[in-house]
Amino acid sequence: MGKVTMRDIAQVMGVSVMTVSNAFNRPDQLSAELRGRILARAAKMGYTGPNAVARQLREGRTRVFGVVVTQGVERVFEDPYQVILLGGLAAELEAAGANILLVGTGHDDVDPMMRVGVDGFVGMCTTHPMAAAASRRGLPLVTTDPMDGVDGWVSIDDRQAGLAIADHVRRLGHRRVTVVVEQTVPEHPCMVVQQPDHLLDLLQVLQADGIYDVWPRTLGVLEGLEGLDVDVVCSAGSSCRAGREAAAVVMDRQDRPTAVVALSDALALGVLDALRERGVVPGRDVSVTGFDDLPDAAAGLTTIRQPIRDKGRLLGQLLLGQTGGERHIVLDHELVVRSSTGPAPR
Amino acid sequence: MGKVTMRDIAQVMGVSVMTVSNAFNRPDQLSAELRGRILARAAKMGYTGPNAVARQLREGRTRVFGVVVTQGVERVFEDPYQVILLGGLAAELEAAGANILLVGTGHDDVDPMMRVGVDGFVGMCTTHPMAAAASRRGLPLVTTDPMDGVDGWVSIDDRQAGLAIADHVRRLGHRRVTVVVEQTVPEHPCMVVQQPDHLLDLLQVLQADGIYDVWPRTLGVLEGLEGLDVDVVCSAGSSCRAGREAAAVVMDRQDRPTAVVALSDALALGVLDALRERGVVPGRDVSVTGFDDLPDAAAGLTTIRQPIRDKGRLLGQLLLGQTGGERHIVLDHELVVRSSTGPAPR
DNA sequence: TTGTAAGCGTTATCAA
DNA sequence: TTGATAACGCTTACAA
Numbered sequence: 001m002g003k004v005t006m007r008d009i010a011q012v013m014g015v016s017v018m019t020v021s022n023a024f025n026r027p028d029q030l031s032a033e034l035r036g037r038i039l040a041r042a043a044k045m046g047y048t049g050p051n052a053v054a055r056q057l058r059e060g061r062t063r064v065f066g067v068v069v070t071q072g073v074e075r076v077f078e079d080p081y082q083v084i085l086l087g088g089l090a091a092e093l094e095a096a097g098a099n100i101l102l103v104g105t106g107h108d109d110v111d112p113m114m115r116v117g118v119d120g121f122v123g124m125c126t127t128h129p130m131a132a133a134a135s136r137r138g139l140p141l142v143t144t145d146p147m148d149g150v151d152g153w154v155s156i157d158d159r160q161a162g163l164a165i166a167d168h169v170r171r172l173g174h175r176r177v178t179v180v181v182e183q184t185v186p187e188h189p190c191m192v193v194q195q196p197d198h199l200l201d202l203l204q205v206l207q208a209d210g211i212y213d214v215w216p217r218t219l220g221v222l223e224g225l226e227g228l229d230v231d232v233v234c235s236a237g238s239s240c241r242a243g244r245e246a247a248a249v250v251m252d253r254q255d256r257p258t259a260v261v262a263l264s265d266a267l268a269l270g271v272l273d274a275l276r277e278r279g280v281v282p283g284r285d286v287s288v289t290g291f292d293d294l295p296d297a298a299a300g301l302t303t304i305r306q307p308i309r310d311k312g313r314l315l316g317q318l319l320l321g322q323t324g325g326e327r328h329i330v331l332d333h334e335l336v337v338r339s340s341t342g343p344a345p346r
Numbered sequence: 347m348g349k350v351t352m353r354d355i356a357q358v359m360g361v362s363v364m365t366v367s368n369a370f371n372r373p374d375q376l377s378a379e380l381r382g383r384i385l386a387r388a389a390k391m392g393y394t395g396p397n398a399v400a401r402q403l404r405e406g407r408t409r410v411f412g413v414v415v416t417q418g419v420e421r422v423f424e425d426p427y428q429v430i431l432l433g434g435l436a437a438e439l440e441a442a443g444a445n446i447l448l449v450g451t452g453h454d455d456v457d458p459m460m461r462v463g464v465d466g467f468v469g470m471c472t473t474h475p476m477a478a479a480a481s482r483r484g485l486p487l488v489t490t491d492p493m494d495g496v497d498g499w500v501s502i503d504d505r506q507a508g509l510a511i512a513d514h515v516r517r518l519g520h521r522r523v524t525v526v527v528e529q530t531v532p533e534h535p536c537m538v539v540q541q542p543d544h545l546l547d548l549l550q551v552l553q554a555d556g557i558y559d560v561w562p563r564t565l566g567v568l569e570g571l572e573g574l575d576v577d578v579v580c581s582a583g584s585s586c587r588a589g590r591e592a593a594a595v596v597m598d599r600q601d602r603p604t605a606v607v608a609l610s611d612a613l614a615l616g617v618l619d620a621l622r623e624r625g626v627v628p629g630r631d632v633s634v635t636g637f638d639d640l641p642d643a644a645a646g647l648t649t650i651r652q653p654i655r656d657k658g659r660l661l662g663q664l665l666l667g668q669t670g671g672e673r674h675i676v677l678d679h680e681l682v683v684r685s686s687t688g689p690a691p692r
Numbered sequence: 693t694t695g696t697a698a699g700c701g702t703t704a705t706c707a708a
Numbered sequence: 709t710t711g712a713t714a715a716c717g718c719t720t721a722c723a724a
Contacts, residue, residue: 005700005701005702006701006702007701015710015711016710016711016712017701017702017703017711017712018703018704018710018711018712019709019710019711021701021702021703022703022709022710025703029709029710030709030710031709031710034709034710046484048482048483048484048485049460049482049483050460050701050702050703051403051700051701051702052460052461052462052463052464053399053402053403053408053463053700053701053702054403054700054701054702054703054716055461055701055702055703056399056463056702056716057397057399057400057403057700057701057702057716057717057718058701058702058703058704058715058716059702059703059716060716062399062463063458063461064447064462064463072436072437072440073436073437073439073440073445073446074432074433074434074436074437074440076436077429077430077432077433077436078433083423083429084423086420086423087420087423087424088420090418090419090420090422090423090448090450091418091419091420093419094418094419094420094450097458099419099447099448099449099450099458099462100419100447100448101410101445101446101447101448102436102445102446102447102448103445104436104440104445112443112445114395114396114398115398115401115409116398116410116445117398117399117402117408117410117463118398136394136395137394137395138392138394139394351716351717351718352717352718353717353718361694361695362694362695362696363695363717363718363719364694364695364696364719364720365693365694365695367718367719368693368694368719371719375693375694376693376694377693377694380693380694396717396718396719397716397717397718399716399717399718400700400716400717400718400719401717401718401719402700402718403700403701403702403716403717403718404699404700404717404718404719404720405700405718405719405720406700
């Protein structure tokens with residue numbers, strides 16, 4: 001029961017396995033009458049249709065693409081940026097009859113990347129170490145950020161975007177700025193306020209290991225703020241909650257900054273919450289900027305707009321081989337100024 | 347290239363295929379020296395490790411579970427409820443070394459449910475028609491709502507919860523109430539204001555087809571509001587946007603209700619947005635209720651709290667066969683009263 | 693410690 | 709229209 005195969009049916013009906021197979025896949029290859037009898041009999045025997053895995057083996061492809069995330073699968077769902085991106089990817093793949101497999105980092109010694117049956121991988125942001133792993137599989141691999149040795153990537157010019165944000169803040173007259181950086185490495189403590197120079201050293205190490213991928217963005221921001229009085233706070237991931245925690249650290253110190261530059265909207269929205277809780281008015285008392293232009297940012301967050309959904313779509317097309325020659329795609333971004341930023345109070 | 351198999355390696359090295367297999371899977375089954383040579387040679391030949399699909403076929407399992415969604419994969423990501431549930435499920439499965447496959451409804455004539463290599467299915471809410479399809483595969487199937495013929499489900503007592511909401515609204519003195527119902531069938535027009543009786547007829551048909559699964563909740567609400575002046579609005583899905591649209595219809599009529607009962611928080615949050623845009627103060631001018639207690643509801647939405655994440659976790663355990671005998675799990679819910687509801691204005 | 697044989701369940705090819 | 713044969717790439721059981 002449940003273990004019925006085409007062979008069983010063929011045997012019982014006195015036909016060949018091939019005929020049974022054809023009954024399921026190639027109706028035109030046999031008489032309607034025989035086909036009907038086979039299907040009926042198969043149903044009666046509890047046959048549940050051609051085994052998917054056997055078929056995949058035989059056909060040499062799975063119609064499944066793996067999305068690789070290093071922070072534990074469930075974290076993906078907490079980050080709106082990733083959720084939107086995934087939505088675009090899903091739309092594209094689904095239209096092509098392909099499915100998405102969420103691949104975690106594994107728990108024990110086994111590397112799940114090696115055991116999943118997929119036709120290719122998408123490396124989500126913050127997941128660079130998996131590049132090597134995916135390459136080991138010898139399968140197509142595309143990523144959400146520029147990276148060497150992959151078969152394609154889709155990104156914006158993160159460094160320029162970082163510069164644009166910094167420039168905006170500087171022009172508003174802010175001289176005392178806190179940058180909230182997403183810290184993706186669990187081993188390193190979060191929420192530590194550091195001087196930029198020391199932080200850059202750390203980040204550069206991470207970047208060299210391929211772990212820290214908002215490096216260009218961070219670099220652009222810090223470069224653009226050079227000469228000002230800058231602090232950096234590392235947050236635990238890119239979520240609203242993390243942003244709130246970060247803001248708590250910043251705001252409860254004496255010597256508050258007049259501007260907080262968060263490296264993602266998710267973080268920035270958390271910062272805004274924390275400010276309001278303290279009766280601080282964003283854009284007047286303290287300016288706040290984000291990055292991504294999530295839907296929630298429309299309520300008044302100054303940020304960098306990037307076409308997140310399109311990123312996902314294009315990654316899907318890249319994977320499906322639908323795009324022409326260009327496999328390194330740089331999308332446009334745009335500074336969107338809203339009410340969360342204003343002139344530095346004097 | 348890329349097509350190297352164990353046999354190739356075995357041939358080249360003059361050993362058996364089995365030895366090569368062992369070199370990769372059973373280090374203790376051969377001398378470290380030989381193993382080292384094999385691995386080195388394999389790498390040199392461009393072998394990328396044991397073929398995942400072949401292994402799955404041979405081992406008779408994939409370590410993958412399919413999450414079935416009927417509304418198109420990307421819609422899942424728009425619904426916070428589903429996202430949270432998925433997070434819990436992912437955490438549980440990942441801990442067991444299993445992965446999640448997002449299964450869409452397919453585009454052409456092919457039914458993806460029949461072609462994916464999985465060990466079982468999770469039927470997300472609003473996806474009942476897939477129950478039959480999943481059953482056709484003869485694989486374990488668990489769902490987020492009570493359903494016959496499945497191997498398990500995890501839910502709350504939706505009808506009681508609906509009654510609790512209605513009761514709360516009634517006690518506050520509201521006599522003119524609009525219920526916002528999630529309409530999941532694309533074929534039917536949305537945003538149509540209907541009298542409850544006619545709506546119930548429609549919903550009952552959908553329910554009979556297994557398409558409308560907040561049926562108990564809806565029934566509880568309408569039952570609890572019986573005798574009052576009740577209108578019903580059908581929204582397009584359960585999202586903030588849909589809620590905003592629904593509220594627009596409601597509020598722009600003369601003869602506004604004094605209370606809006608939305609059947610999900612996502613909808614309710616959209617309703618709140620729409621009210622505020624119109625200068626209407628929630629809880630004073632118009633009361634609003636939701637359902638789920640999403641994080642965003644904490645800002646002031648009266649709602650029903652249900653352990654969404656736990657639902658996902660338990661579904662995972664059910665699928666992995668980790669729960670004891672009980673395969674029909676009813677979780678607790680709780681009415682949470684916040685500022686979005688208040689006495690009916692007179 | 694290494695090798696042999698026999699599938700896992702399907703589909704492509706080519707012959708009948 | 710139908711059937712026999714040979715893969716697809718691997719691993720379990722058992723033998724050497």
